[in-house]
Structure formats: C-alpha cells, structure tokens
Amino acid sequence: MPRLADQQKDFPQWYLDVIQQADMAEHADVKGCIIFKPYGYALWEAIQYDLNRRIKALGVQNCYFPLFIPESFMNKEKNHVKGFAPECAVVTHGGGKELTEKLYVRPTSETIMYPTFAKWIHSYRDLPLKINQWANVVRWEMRTRPFLRTLEFLWQEGHTAHATKEDADGMVNAALTMYSDFDREFLALPVLRGKKPDHEKFAGAHYTLTTEAFAKDGKAIQAGTSHNLGQGFSEAYDVKFLDEKGAQQRPWITSWGLSTRIIGTVIVVHGDEKGLRLPPTLAPTQIVVIPIYKTDAEKSSVLAACRDLEKSWSPTIRVKIDDRDEKSPGFKFNEWEVKGVPVRVEIGPKDLEKKQITVARRDTSEKSAMPIDAASASAMESLLKNIQETLYAQAKKHLDDHTKEASTMEDLARLIEEGNMVWVPWDGTVESANAVKDKTKATIRLLPEDDRPVTGKDPVSGKAGTVMALYAKAY
Amino acid sequence: MPRLADQQKDFPQWYLDVIQQADMAEHADVKGCIIFKPYGYALWEAIQYDLNRRIKALGVQNCYFPLFIPESFMNKEKNHVKGFAPECAVVTHGGGKELTEKLYVRPTSETIMYPTFAKWIHSYRDLPLKINQWANVVRWEMRTRPFLRTLEFLWQEGHTAHATKEDADGMVNAALTMYSDFDREFLALPVLRGKKPDHEKFAGAHYTLTTEAFAKDGKAIQAGTSHNLGQGFSEAYDVKFLDEKGAQQRPWITSWGLSTRIIGTVIVVHGDEKGLRLPPTLAPTQIVVIPIYKTDAEKSSVLAACRDLEKSWSPTIRVKIDDRDEKSPGFKFNEWEVKGVPVRVEIGPKDLEKKQITVARRDTSEKSAMPIDAASASAMESLLKNIQETLYAQAKKHLDDHTKEASTMEDLARLIEEGNMVWVPWDGTVESANAVKDKTKATIRLLPEDDRPVTGKDPVSGKAGTVMALYAKAY
Numbered sequence: 001m002p003r004l005a006d007q008q009k010d011f012p013q014w015y016l017d018v019i020q021q022a023d024m025a026e027h028a029d030v031k032g033c034i035i036f037k038p039y040g041y042a043l044w045e046a047i048q049y050d051l052n053r054r055i056k057a058l059g060v061q062n063c064y065f066p067l068f069i070p071e072s073f074m075n076k077e078k079n080h081v082k083g084f085a086p087e088c089a090v091v092t093h094g095g096g097k098e099l100t101e102k103l104y105v106r107p108t109s110e111t112i113m114y115p116t117f118a119k120w121i122h123s124y125r126d127l128p129l130k131i132n133q134w135a136n137v138v139r140w141e142m143r144t145r146p147f148l149r150t151l152e153f154l155w156q157e158g159h160t161a162h163a164t165k166e167d168a169d170g171m172v173n174a175a176l177t178m179y180s181d182f183d184r185e186f187l188a189l190p191v192l193r194g195k196k197p198d199h200e201k202f203a204g205a206h207y208t209l210t211t212e213a214f215a216k217d218g219k220a221i222q223a224g225t226s227h228n229l230g231q232g233f234s235e236a237y238d239v240k241f242l243d244e245k246g247a248q249q250r251p252w253i254t255s256w257g258l259s260t261r262i263i264g265t266v267i268v269v270h271g272d273e274k275g276l277r278l279p280p281t282l283a284p285t286q287i288v289v290i291p292i293y294k295t296d297a298e299k300s301s302v303l304a305a306c307r308d309l310e311k312s313w314s315p316t317i318r319v320k321i322d323d324r325d326e327k328s329p330g331f332k333f334n335e336w337e338v339k340g341v342p343v344r345v346e347i348g349p350k351d352l353e354k355k356q357i358t359v360a361r362r363d364t365s366e367k368s369a370m371p372i373d374a375a376s377a378s379a380m381e382s383l384l385k386n387i388q389e390t391l392y393a394q395a396k397k398h399l400d401d402h403t404k405e406a407s408t409m410e411d412l413a414r415l416i417e418e419g420n421m422v423w424v425p426w427d428g429t430v431e432s433a434n435a436v437k438d439k440t441k442a443t444i445r446l447l448p449e450d451d452r453p454v455t456g457k458d459p460v461s462g463k464a465g466t467v468m469a470l471y472a473k474a475y
Numbered sequence: 476m477p478r479l480a481d482q483q484k485d486f487p488q489w490y491l492d493v494i495q496q497a498d499m500a501e502h503a504d505v506k507g508c509i510i511f512k513p514y515g516y517a518l519w520e521a522i523q524y525d526l527n528r529r530i531k532a533l534g535v536q537n538c539y540f541p542l543f544i545p546e547s548f549m550n551k552e553k554n555h556v557k558g559f560a561p562e563c564a565v566v567t568h569g570g571g572k573e574l575t576e577k578l579y580v581r582p583t584s585e586t587i588m589y590p591t592f593a594k595w596i597h598s599y600r601d602l603p604l605k606i607n608q609w610a611n612v613v614r615w616e617m618r619t620r621p622f623l624r625t626l627e628f629l630w631q632e633g634h635t636a637h638a639t640k641e642d643a644d645g646m647v648n649a650a651l652t653m654y655s656d657f658d659r660e661f662l663a664l665p666v667l668r669g670k671k672p673d674h675e676k677f678a679g680a681h682y683t684l685t686t687e688a689f690a691k692d693g694k695a696i697q698a699g700t701s702h703n704l705g706q707g708f709s710e711a712y713d714v715k716f717l718d719e720k721g722a723q724q725r726p727w728i729t730s731w732g733l734s735t736r737i738i739g740t741v742i743v744v745h746g747d748e749k750g751l752r753l754p755p756t757l758a759p760t761q762i763v764v765i766p767i768y769k770t771d772a773e774k775s776s777v778l779a780a781c782r783d784l785e786k787s788w789s790p791t792i793r794v795k796i797d798d799r800d801e802k803s804p805g806f807k808f809n810e811w812e813v814k815g816v817p818v819r820v821e822i823g824p825k826d827l828e829k830k831q832i833t834v835a836r837r838d839t840s841e842k843s844a845m846p847i848d849a850a851s852a853s854a855m856e857s858l859l860k861n862i863q864e865t866l867y868a869q870a871k872k873h874l875d876d877h878t879k880e881a882s883t884m885e886d887l888a889r890l891i892e893e894g895n896m897v898w899v900p901w902d903g904t905v906e907s908a909n910a911v912k913d914k915t916k917a918t919i920r921l922l923p924e925d926d927r928p929v930t931g932k933d934p935v936s937g938k939a940g941t942v943m944a945l946y947a948k949a950y
Contacts, residue, residue, distance in 0.1 A: 028587075063511050063513050092566075
C-alpha cells in the first residue's frame with residue numbers, strides 16, 4: 001500500500017490520499033462530481049440515520065420536492081437569485097424538445113418550496129409548518145475537493161414557517177443546537193457556534209447562524225448552518241396567514257442544512273498521520289479482528305477464537321473479522337488504520353496460549369494485552385465510549401489551543417499564519433473585514449452569540465470595535 | 476370532507492381523490508412532477524428502510540454516483556441510448572456558461588456506473604461486484620399520474636457484475652425473489668413473476684424479469700424489475716477481467732430497481748371505496764385512538780384511558796391519539812379511513828363504564844367491542860398481523876379470480892374487457908402481440924418462468940403457440 005502524504009507538510013495531498021486509500025470516494029468523469037464508494041457512503045447513511053431521528057424529534061416531517069425549479073421561481077427573490085443563479089446547472093431541453101421555460105437544478109429549495117407554503121398556509125392554525133428533505137443539490141463550483149466542495153452534493157434541508165419572529169428565532173436556534181449536539185455526540189466534533197456577519201450570510205436571509213469546526217491544518221470549516229429568512233421570502237412568494245385576530249400576516253421562515261461536507265470535516269478534524277480516525281458511533285466497523293497464524297492448525301484455533309469473540313460482541317457492537325488469506329497481517333493493520341476503525345484486536349497462537357487478546361486503540365495508538373475472559377461486550381463498549389470521548393477531547397484541546405485573541409494587525413496576521421482562529425475587535429464594516437482578508441486570507445467565521453466583551457479598537461480602521469469577530473482561514 | 480369519486484365508476488378519479496384526501500402528494504408547478512407530502516413520503520421512508528435491509532442481506536453495498544451523465548457516455552450502448560435519450564432532461568448550461576458537452580440527467584445509471592466498473596474490475600477476485608444506490612431519476616413523460624408515472628421519481632437501482640452468465644442469472648433471480656418477498660411480506664402485495672417478452676425488455680438488456688401486481692380496476696402493474704444485461708454493456712464500456720486461467724473475459728452485468736411507483740401500486744391494489752388501506756407493516760400509524768366526549772369531565776377520563784392504552788402499546792406498535800378538539804369524531808373517522816390506518820380504536824364514556832374499547836378494522840370494516848383488560852400489546856399485535864394476512868388474502872383472491880385463460884381472440888378480448896389478466900398461447904412474434912394490443916389495449920405482461928404447457932394456437936396468427944403469454948391492460 002502506498003504511503004500517505006505527510007500530514008504536516010502537505011495537508012491537501014494527505015486529505016486526498018486518505019480518501020483514496022480508505023476507499024471512500026473517487027473523482028467522477030463529470031468534472032467536480034465524486035462517486036461515493038461504499039465506505040464513504042456508509043458514513044453518510046449512518047449520519048442520515050442519526051440526524052434524521054434528531055430532526056423528527058424537533059417535530060419536523062420529511063417530504064420531497066422536485067429537483068427542477070422553473071427559472072421564473074428563482075427570479076422572485078432578488079438577493080437569493082443573485083447569490084445562486086450564477087452557480088446553477090440549467091436544463092434547456094426535455095423529451096427531445098427545447099423547453100419554453102428553463103429549469104434550474106436546485107442549488108437549494110427555498111424557491112420551489114415557498115410557493116407551495118403559500119398553498120399550505122392560510123391560518124395561524126397551520127403554523128408552525130416544519131418540513132425537511134434529504135436530497136441532492138447542484139452548485140457549479142470551479143474548485144472542488146471530495147466531500148468538502150463538490151458540484152453535486154447530498155444534504156438535508158429543513159424549512160419552517162412561523163407566526164412570529166420569536167418563534168422563528170427559536171427554531172433557528174433549535175436547529176443549530178441540534179447540529180452542535182449531533183456534531184459533539186455522534187461525530188465527536190467540537191464546534192463553535194455563532195452568527196455570520198451580514199456580508200457572509202445566506203443569500204436572502206435575515207441572519208445566518210453557523211457551527212464551525214476546526215481542522216488540523218488550522219482552518220475553520222462550516223459544519224451546519226441555520227438561517228432566519230425573515231419575511232422576505234414570504235413576500236416574494238406571497239405566503240400569508242390570518243392571525244388569531246383575523247389580521248393578515250406574513251410568516252417568518254427559516255431554513256437549515258447539513259451536507260456531505262460533514263464527512264470531509266470528520267476527516268480534517270480527526271485524521272492523523274496514519275489516516276482516518278472514526279468516532280465509534282459513526283464507524284461502520286467498530287472493532288476489526290485480525291487473526292494471525294502460520295499453520296493450518298493455528299488458523300483453525302485462532303479463527304475459532306475470533307468467531308467466539310465476534311459472537312459475544314456482535315449483538316451490540318459492529319465487528320468484522322478480516323480473514324482474508326491473501327493479505328498479510330501488516331497489510332491489514334495499515335488498511336484498517338487508514339480506514340479509521342476505532343479498535344483493532346489481534347489474536348495469534350501466543351495470545352491463545354496466554355488466554356489473551358491484543359487490543360490496539362486507533363485514537364491513542366496504544367496497544368495492550370487483555371485477558372480474553374475480560375473482553376466482554378460491556379468491556380468493549382466501555383472502551384469504545386472512552387475512544388469516543390478521547391477523540392472529542394483531543395479535537396477540543398486542538399480547537400481551544402488555537403483560539404486566540406489579537407488587538408493589532410500584526411498579531412492577527414501572525415496568529416492566522418500560525419494556524420489559529422483569532423478573536424479581534426471589529427468595527428462592523430465590510431471594508432475592515434476585506435482588508436483583513438486581503439492581508440491574511442482569513443475571513444470572519446462568526447460573531448459571538450453572547451455579548452462577548454469588546455476588547456479594544458478594530459486593528460484595520462482604528463475605530464472602536466462594535467463587536468468581537470472570529471477570523472480564520474476557512475475551507 | 477369531500478367524498479371520494481366512486482371507485483367502481485371512475486377509478487382514475489378515485490385514485491387522485493385518495494392521494495389528495497389522504498394528503499400524500501400534490502402536483503408540483505413543474506409539469507409532471509409531484510411534491511411528496513409527509514404522509515406520502517413516510518411510506519417511502521418505511522419502504523426504503525425495509526428494502527434496504529433486504530438489499531444488504533444479498534451482500535450488496537450502497538454507494539452514490541453523479542446525477543449527470545455526459546452525452547458521450549449515453550451514446551456508447553446503442554439500444555440503451557435509443558430507449559432512453561428521447562426521455563432525457565438535458566443540461567446545456569452550468570456556472571453561467573454553455574457547456575462543451577451536454578449533460579443528461581440520469582434516467583437510470585448504467586451508462587455512468589459501468590465506465591467506473593471498468594476501473595474497479597481487473598481480476599476474477601474483484602467479482603462479483605454488487606452495488607446499489609437510492610436516487611432520484613428523471614424521465615420526460617408526457618402523461619403522468621402521481622406515484623405511478625412522474626417526470627422525476629425516487630428509486631433504488633442495484634447494479635452487479637459477475638464472472639459467468641450463471642452467476643448473473645442467479646443474481647437476477649435473487650433480486651426478483653427479494654422484490655416478491657418484500658411485496659408479499661411488507662406490502663401484503665401478491666405478485667406474479669415472469670419474464671418480459673423481448674419487445675418489452677429493458678433497453679439494452681439480455682432479458683428482463685418482472686413482478687406484476689394486479690390492481691382493483693383490472694390492470695396489471697409492474698412492481699419491480701430485474702435485468703440480465705448480458706455482456707453488451709461490458710463491451711460498450713470496456714469492462715473486463717482476467718479469469719482464474721489468466722484469460723481476458725467480459726463480465727455479465729445485472730441491474731434491478733424498485734421505485735416510488737410501488738406507493739401507487741399499494742393504493743390501486745389495496746384501496747377501497749373509503750380510501751387507502753395500508754398493511755400494518757407499512758402504516759406510519761398502525762392504531763389511531765379516537766377519544767369521544769362531551770363534557771370536560773368526560774374528556775379528562777377518556778383521554779386518560781387513551782394515554783394508558785398508548786403507553787401499553789407504544790413500545791412495539793405505532794399508536795396515535797387524535798385529540799384534536801376542533802374536529803368531530805365523525806370527521807376523524809373519515810380522515811383516518813381515507814389515510815388507511817389499519818385499526819381505529821374508539822373510547823367514550825359508555826365504553827369506560829363497560830370497561831371496553833371499540834375496535835374498527837380497516838381491512839374488513841368490522842367493528843366490535845373488546846374488554847380493556849384484553850387489549851394488551853400482544854393482542855393488538857396479533858390483530859395487526861391478522862389484518863396484514865387478510866389484506867394479502869383479499870388481494871390474492873382478486874388476482875387469482877381475475878387470472879384466466881383464453882384460446883380465441885373473442886374470448887381474450889372479452890376477458891380483457893372484463894378486467895382480467897389472460898394466459899394465451901403466443902407464437903412469439905411482435906406482430907401477434909401488437910395485433911392483440913390494437914384490438915384490446917392489452918400487452919404481454921410476462922412469460923412464465925416455468926414451462927407452463929402451451930394449450931393451443933396463437934389466436935391472432937393461428938400458428939402453434941411457442942409459449943404462453945399473460946396479456947393484460949397495464950399501468
């Protein structure tokens with residue numbers, strides 16, 4: 001097996017190597033698209049399954065809207081179409097004929113859903129309306145990277161309508177909390193929560209909340225966003241309702257989404273020099289068992305022991321015995337390490353003699369002997385739980401260690417260059433944010449949700465900061 | 476609530492009424508597309524969940540390929556492109572520019588998957604290769620009907636490659652058996668299995684197997700197909716492997732799919748004059764509990780009893796209490812009948828006095844009292860199981876009663892007109908099949924899998940029948 005590029009020296013190549021060697025995805029012949037191979041798609045299936053439960057727990061119902069959006073629908077909300085139309089794939093022919101109206105392949109579904117909301121919503125009794133769909137969307141990206149930025153990607157998009165701004169704010173927050181809980185609990189990903197500055201918000205939104213994870217290479221990465229779309233879309237698509245007093249009102253609308261980019265996020269946050277590291281909750285295989293033998297007699301007794309362990313663990317733990325004869329144990333070790341399986345168990349004739357197994361943890365690379373009698377399902381579950389917590393703690397420490405504060409442009413530039421996220425007083429102007437971007441390539445990832453004290457002047461303009469802004473280079 | 480059209484007199488309108496009143500779907504503004512509303516989509520989610528387990532049990536792994544297929548890829552297999560190109564939606568512009576090569580929105584994914592198979596398959600050790608994807612596909616249909624025929628639909632498509640024809644035959648059969656088991660066990664749908672005549676097979680296929688269900692209006696409806704694609708696609712896309720002797724071979728390829736059309740099939744097979752009837756395995760709500768009360772005191776004790784029942788049933792049964800104050804019990808009865816919920820439980824003050832509940836079965840319309848003490852979770856599970864079996868038995872009887880045999884054109888035409896499927900000796904020519912179609916609108920749905928005895932002459936040509944053919948009008 002070829003070696004991975006050095007994670008420290010060439011992170012982008014390391015990233016591509018991990019995806020290829022872990023057999024997660026490959027470039028498709030259609031530029032900018034990827035093929036999700038079974039190992040990569042299994043992660044998305046696990047993510048869907050867990051997140052779907054959380055979405056439903058918020059009282060949201062799944063549905064499905066068409067892939068195609070008539071051009072005239074896109075054009076109704078000006079800021080939205082300005083943001084998305086240039087990125088769209090356009091269908092001009094269907095059934096062998098030129099279409100009288102072009103169809104856009106959805107880059108996101110606000111413009112096709114909200115005309116339907118206008119049909120569904122009449123009275124305050126119809127609110128809140130909460131729906132979600134799992135779908136593919138297309139955005140014509142020039143620079144693509146597997147999972148992180150692709151022309152077609154998979155996601156869920158939640159869309160809700162509410163009677164008041166307060167209710168909509170509550171939903172926007174609930175969705176963001178759902179994402180940060182999911183990130184932490186299921187993906188072992190620590191994230192920062194906050195608000196996007198206006199110049200970085202979703203096209204047409206009132207405001208956008210975001211969760212940002214922090215990659216090993218010192219860049220921030222968006223891990224789920226939630227938008228309060230205000231009443232603009234309601235007006236554009238003529239969604240209205242009669243309130244309890246019989247007065248006509250425009251509902252407040254929200255949308256929120258999480259995409260297959262989260263798989264890339266797991267790679268860049270948890271991955272190490274040996275490849276992917278998967279949190280046990282997410283891992284398709286949680287424990288891989290590698291039998292080690294030379295003779296047929298050894299093979300027989302070792303495999304029997306492997307199967308006994310699999311049997312005792314498998315009701316609750318996802319176990320795989322790698323009994324391929326044509327591959328050496330060393331090859332298997334490498335392969336499962338690259339694939340990020342949380343626990344590797346080795347069993348050879350010497351282990352059997354000593355009535356033990358050898359347990360290697362992917363999170364800490366520790367390898368130790370464990371008496372077979374002690375290797376109960378509950379012991380292995382505890383181990384997996386500990387690995388989950390350790391991965392989270394490692395990523396949290398990395399994030400905390402690289403979240404700094406600066407008051408001068410010099411410090412800001414240096415800290416960004418060194419691979420940090422940096423809190424800086426901001427005067428609230430796009431000009432200052434752009435000046436930082438020009439100098440450091442860092443953008444404002446988020447503004448604080450709470451009233452974080454402003455510690456001084458904007459280092460660009462020298463004017464008083466109105467808010468603290470978290471700058472970072474980003475994916 | 477408006478009444479449904481009469482199922483006997485206007486089946487097509489009844490079908491549309493059921494979908495609307497059961498709140499399953501509605502027409503989208505994009506012609507030929509539908510919006511899957513939560514109740515309709517919930518059925519698809521349940522279908523996906525159950526069928527996905529069966530697919531994986533066949534050793535098939537899920538993956539995901541791009542939505543867009545370059546035009547040149549489509550053009551490589553002549554019969555296939557002839558079949559599908561006229562139905563395609565074509566993307567000509569992306570990212571604000573005209574594309575140098577047009578992209579087809581996938582009508583099915585053979586042409587984008589098999590060039591990748593060529594990269595994945597080198598040796599007999601790489602076979603069989605078995606993958607599946609859950610995806611949306613687009614076929615430019617002129618006459619559409621919700622679920623049954625839509626421009627965009629959702630489906631799963633399995634694709635496998637094998638070293639030999641025998642292995643491929645085995646897979647084609649295994650997939651068809653999976654569908655017929657799934658139809659029977661999960662959807663309570665009896666189906667006939669068989670082979671499509673060549674002029675009805677999948678574009679580019681060696682042969683096509685099909686499962687056909689039988690609708691209440693006397694038409695056959697395809698409920699899942701499985702194709703042996705032979706080696707034609709392997710040649711067109713240059714898929715090859717070295718066999719155990721080191722000789723170069725072309726793999727045999729299969730594909731098989733089941734789509735959201737199956738939801739329409741459930742409606743037209745199980746639906747009755749009161750609306751949808753859902754098999755308990757599929758039903759999002761298996762038991763709906765309707766509290767009946769007038770005074771606040773009644774409401775309080777009745778609702779308490781409802782909640783006790785929900786609590787005792789809910790771990791294993793999907794129960795819903797319809798406690799809407801603004802709707803009358805009669806309105807609720809109608810609504811849940813239209814929605815096809817298998818069991819309705821009514822509880823009023825008189826029931827409480829008698830320590831009983833009233834149980835209404837959707838399958839037989841029987842209504843009876845049951846002592847509350849006897850209404851255990853296991854008793855209700857038995858009831859649901861019985862409803863599942865009854866729905867299957869009813870549909871099976873309808874199918875059996877309407878499967879006839881004919882030896883003259885006159886009998887064939889009459890039996891078709893009376894809403895039957897009819898076995899007829901066939902001389903094997905497209906001309907004879909077309910003559911029957913012209914006269915009766917019936918087509919050959921399938922040829923027998925076994926060697927069903929040929930009972931005489933083809934009634935069109937008067938030549939000896941070479942095989943029996945099952946003719947029917949079809950969706």
